[in-house]
Amino acid sequence: MSITAPQGFRAVGVAAGIKAAPKLDLALVVNDGPLDVAAGVFTTNRVQAAPVVWSRQAVADGRARAVILNSGGANACTGPEGFADSHRTAEHVAELLEVSAQDVLVASTGLIGERLPMDALLEGARTAAGALAAGPAADDSAARAIMTTDTVPKQASATTASGVVVGGIAKGAGMLAPQLATMLVVLTTDAVISAEAADAALREATRTTFDRVDSDACMSTNDTVLLLASGASGIEPGAEELADAVRAVSADLARQLVADAEGASHDVHVVVTSATSEAAALAVAREIARSNLVKAAIFGNDPNWGRIVAAAGCVPEDVAPFDPAALAVSVNGVQVSRGGGVGEPRESVDMTPRECLIEVDLGAGDATADIWTNDLTHDYVEENSAYSS
Amino acid sequence: MSITAPQGFRAVGVAAGIKAAPKLDLALVVNDGPLDVAAGVFTTNRVQAAPVVWSRQAVADGRARAVILNSGGANACTGPEGFADSHRTAEHVAELLEVSAQDVLVASTGLIGERLPMDALLEGARTAAGALAAGPAADDSAARAIMTTDTVPKQASATTASGVVVGGIAKGAGMLAPQLATMLVVLTTDAVISAEAADAALREATRTTFDRVDSDACMSTNDTVLLLASGASGIEPGAEELADAVRAVSADLARQLVADAEGASHDVHVVVTSATSEAAALAVAREIARSNLVKAAIFGNDPNWGRIVAAAGCVPEDVAPFDPAALAVSVNGVQVSRGGGVGEPRESVDMTPRECLIEVDLGAGDATADIWTNDLTHDYVEENSAYSS
Numbered sequence: 001m002s003i004t005a006p007q008g009f010r011a012v013g014v015a016a017g018i019k020a021a022p023k024l025d026l027a028l029v030v031n032d033g034p035l036d037v038a039a040g041v042f043t044t045n046r047v048q049a050a051p052v053v054w055s056r057q058a059v060a061d062g063r064a065r066a067v068i069l070n071s072g073g074a075n076a077c078t079g080p081e082g083f084a085d086s087h088r089t090a091e092h093v094a095e096l097l098e099v100s101a102q103d104v105l106v107a108s109t110g111l112i113g114e115r116l117p118m119d120a121l122l123e124g125a126r127t128a129a130g131a132l133a134a135g136p137a138a139d140d141s142a143a144r145a146i147m148t149t150d151t152v153p154k155q156a157s158a159t160t161a162s163g164v165v166v167g168g169i170a171k172g173a174g175m176l177a178p179q180l181a182t183m184l185v186v187l188t189t190d191a192v193i194s195a196e197a198a199d200a201a202l203r204e205a206t207r208t209t210f211d212r213v214d215s216d217a218c219m220s221t222n223d224t225v226l227l228l229a230s231g232a233s234g235i236e237p238g239a240e241e242l243a244d245a246v247r248a249v250s251a252d253l254a255r256q257l258v259a260d261a262e263g264a265s266h267d268v269h270v271v272v273t274s275a276t277s278e279a280a281a282l283a284v285a286r287e288i289a290r291s292n293l294v295k296a297a298i299f300g301n302d303p304n305w306g307r308i309v310a311a312a313g314c315v316p317e318d319v320a321p322f323d324p325a326a327l328a329v330s331v332n333g334v335q336v337s338r339g340g341g342v343g344e345p346r347e348s349v350d351m352t353p354r355e356c357l358i359e360v361d362l363g364a365g366d367a368t369a370d371i372w373t374n375d376l377t378h379d380y381v382e383e384n385s386a387y388s389s
Numbered sequence: 390m391s392i393t394a395p396q397g398f399r400a401v402g403v404a405a406g407i408k409a410a411p412k413l414d415l416a417l418v419v420n421d422g423p424l425d426v427a428a429g430v431f432t433t434n435r436v437q438a439a440p441v442v443w444s445r446q447a448v449a450d451g452r453a454r455a456v457i458l459n460s461g462g463a464n465a466c467t468g469p470e471g472f473a474d475s476h477r478t479a480e481h482v483a484e485l486l487e488v489s490a491q492d493v494l495v496a497s498t499g500l501i502g503e504r505l506p507m508d509a510l511l512e513g514a515r516t517a518a519g520a521l522a523a524g525p526a527a528d529d530s531a532a533r534a535i536m537t538t539d540t541v542p543k544q545a546s547a548t549t550a551s552g553v554v555v556g557g558i559a560k561g562a563g564m565l566a567p568q569l570a571t572m573l574v575v576l577t578t579d580a581v582i583s584a585e586a587a588d589a590a591l592r593e594a595t596r597t598t599f600d601r602v603d604s605d606a607c608m609s610t611n612d613t614v615l616l617l618a619s620g621a622s623g624i625e626p627g628a629e630e631l632a633d634a635v636r637a638v639s640a641d642l643a644r645q646l647v648a649d650a651e652g653a654s655h656d657v658h659v660v661v662t663s664a665t666s667e668a669a670a671l672a673v674a675r676e677i678a679r680s681n682l683v684k685a686a687i688f689g690n691d692p693n694w695g696r697i698v699a700a701a702g703c704v705p706e707d708v709a710p711f712d713p714a715a716l717a718v719s720v721n722g723v724q725v726s727r728g729g730g731v732g733e734p735r736e737s738v739d740m741t742p743r744e745c746l747i748e749v750d751l752g753a754g755d756a757t758a759d760i761w762t763n764d765l766t767h768d769y770v771e772e773n774s775a776y777s778s
Contacts, residue, residue, distance in 0.1 A: 292681070
C-alpha cells in the first residue's frame with residue numbers, strides 16, 4: 001500500500017475487536033530505518049485526547065520507530081486512566097518490536113468519553129506485529145483500519161526527481177461524520193533527512209493542505225498528522241524537493257478527505273484573491289466556508305452571492321482590510337457580483353458538478369488563500385443527529 | 390398593539406405590493422412627541438444595506454419622528470441607486486408627515502441584491518400615513534408587516550414602577566430563515582429621557598439580549614434595533630429603571646425570535662459560569678452555540694457532552710483561561726461531564742422539551758454569560774436550500 005511505497009516501512013491493519021462489529025480497527029506502521037526520524041502536528045484544541053498528549057511528547061525528540069492507530073474509540077476525556085491506556089499501548093508495542101516505548105506513537109479516533117477495550121487492543125497489537133514479522137502487508141489494510149465513517153480508504157504517494165518516495169494514509173473528513181471525525185494522517189518517506197527538516201516540511205505542508213480543509217468548523221480533540229523518515233533510499237533530497245513532495249501527498253490526501261465527507265453533495269473550493277495578506281485572504285475564505293447559509297445554498301444549487309458577500313463582511317476590518325464596494329464574486333466561473341453589487345445573472349451558473357468553485361476578489365492587494373469545505377445537507381444533519389454518540 | 394402601548398405613538402402595517410403575494414409588507418411607526426428622542430444599534434457587518442447606512446446617519450443626532458419598515462426586499466448590495474431609494478423613501482414619508490427627512494428612519498428586510506419596487510413602496514407609505522391620520526391601528530398590523538418567514542408576530546411591553554411604558558415589535562430569528570433573516574426591532578417608550586440616556590439604555594439592553602441570540606452565526610447586512618421616546622407620559626424615570634424596562638422588553642422579544650426560528654426543534658440556552666470574565670464566558674458560550682455538531686446532536690436528542698467539551702476547547706486560552714480538566718457540563722440539569730471526563734449517564738437526560746439548557750462550569754472565576762441558539766435540523770437545511778433566494 002502507499003504508506004509502504006517508500007523503502008523501509010511495513011504496515012498492516014487487523015480486526016482487534018475494538019469496534020462492535022468485526023471490522024479492521026487497529027493499524028501498525030513500523031519504520032525499519034536505518035533512520036528513525038519523525039515529526040508530528042497535532043490538534044490545537046485545548047481538550048486533547050490521551051494519545052495526542054502521549055504522542056506529542058514522544059515525538060518531541062524527532063524520533064519514532066512505530067505508530068499504532070485505532071478506530072472505534074478516541075480515548076479523549078478519559079482522565080489519567082485514559083492516558084495510562086495510551087502509555088500502556090506504547091509500552092506493549094515497544095516490547096513486541098523490541099524498541100523504546102518513547103519511540104512508539106499512538107493515535108486514536110472514535111467516541112469521546114469512553115475507555116478503550118484494552119485487552120482487545122493489546123491482543124490486536126500482538127496480532128499485527130506477528131503479521132508484520134512476515135513483511136509488509138500487500139493490501140490496504142492499514143488505511144482501512146483507521147476508517148470510521150469514511151467510505152473509502154485514503155492513500156497517496158509521490159516520487160521526487162532524485163528518486164525519493166513519499167507515501168501516506170489518512171482518515172476523516174473535516175468533521176462531516178457522526179463523531180468528531182478526527183483527522184489521522186501518517187506520511188512516510190525513504191529520504192535521508194534530519195528531524196528538523198522533517199518537522200519543517202511537515203508543518204509547511206500541513207499549513208497549506210490539511211489546515212485548509214474546514215468541512216464544518218469543528219476541531220477534533222484527536223487530530224494527528226505524522227511524518228516518518230526511514231532514510232532507506234540512501235538519497236538526501238534538497239529541502240525544497242522533499243517539502244514539495246510532502247506537500248503534494250498531503251494535498252492529495254486532503255482533497256480525498258473532502259471528497260469523502262459524509263453527507264456532502266458538493267466539494268466547495270473557496271479561493272480569495274487580491275487580499276492585503278495571506279492571513280487576510282484566509283480569514284475571509286474561512287468565514288465564507290463556515291457560513292451555514294452559504295453551505296445550505298450550495299446544497300440547493302443556488303449561487304447565492306448575497307450570502308457570500310454578507311459572510312465576507314463579517315470579517316473585521318483590522319483582520320482583512322478591503323472595501324465592500326470593491327468586492328467581486330464568481331461562482332463556477334460566472335461573476336455573479338461585482339463592485340459590491342449585482343453582476344451576471346445567477347441563472348447562468350451551472351451548480352450541478354460536485355465541485356463548486358467560489359472566487360472572491362477583495363480588490364485590496366496581491367495575496368491569495370483557499371479553503372476546501374462541503375455543503376450543508378440533509379445527510380449531514382442525519383449523520384450527526386440520528387445516531388447516539 | 391404593543392408598540393403603541395406607550396403614549397404618543399401611532400403605528401400601522403399595510404399591504405403595499407412589495408412582496409409577490411398580497412401580504413402586509415410595509416409598516417409605519419410615528420412618534421407624536423412631545424419628545425422626538427431616538428437611538429439605534431445596527432449590524433456590524435461591513436456590508437451594510439442602504440437603509441442601514443441611511444438610518445445610522447439620520448439617528449446620529451438622537452432624534453427621529455418616524456420609522457418606515459418594509460419586508461420583501463433588503464435593499465442591500467444595490468449600490469448608489471439603492472441608497473437613493475432609501476433616501477427617497479425617507480423624503481416621501483417626511484412630506485406625508487410634514488417632518489424633516491433626517492427624522493425618518495428606514496429599515497428593510499428580504500433578498501439581497503435586488504432593487505425595491507419603489508412605486509409600490511411609496512404608494513404604500515401614502516396609504517399607511519392616511520390610515521394613521523385616523524389614529525393608531527388597534528391591531529398588530531405593524532408587527533405583521535415586517536414578518537418574512539416568521540410564523541407569528543413578535544410583540545412585548547412592560548410598565549415600570551413609576552408608570553413609564555416600554556413597548557416593541559420585532560421580526561427575524563438569528564438567521565434560521567430562507568434569507569438572511571434580518572433582525573428588525575422597534576422599541577417605543579413614553580418616558581421623558583435624553584437622547585444620551587436612550588442610547589445608553591438601548592446599547593446595554595441589546596448587548597445582553599439581541600446580541601446573545603446566535604441562531605446560526607450568520608450576521609445580516611440589515612440588522613436594526615431602534616428605540617423611540619415620546620415623553621408623552623410626562624414621567625422622568627431613573628436611568629436604571631428605564632434601562633431595566635428596555636432590557637426586559639428586549640429579552641422578551643429576543644426569546645420570541647429564538648422560539649420562532651424556522652426549522653428549529655429546540656431552543657438552546659447555553660450558560661457558561663465560573664469564567665474569569667464576561668467576555669471569556671461569552672466566547673465559550675458562542676463557540677458551543679455555533680458548533681454544528683453540538684446543534685445536530687441536540688436535534689437528535691443526544692446530550693453529547695464530548696462535542697460540547699470539544700467546542701469549548703476550541704476557544705484560545707488567552708480569550709478564555711480555564712483548565713480543560715476542570716470543566717463540568719450539565720444538560721437539562723444532569724451533570725453529564727465533570728472534571729473534564731465522564732459524569733452522570735447521558736441516558737438520564739430528558740431531551741424531549743423544546744427548551745434545552747446547556748450549563749458549562751469553567752471552574753476559573755466568577756463571571757457568567759449566556760447565548761440562545763437553535764438546533765441544526767433537516768428543516769433548517771430545507772428552508773435554506775430549497776428556495777432560490
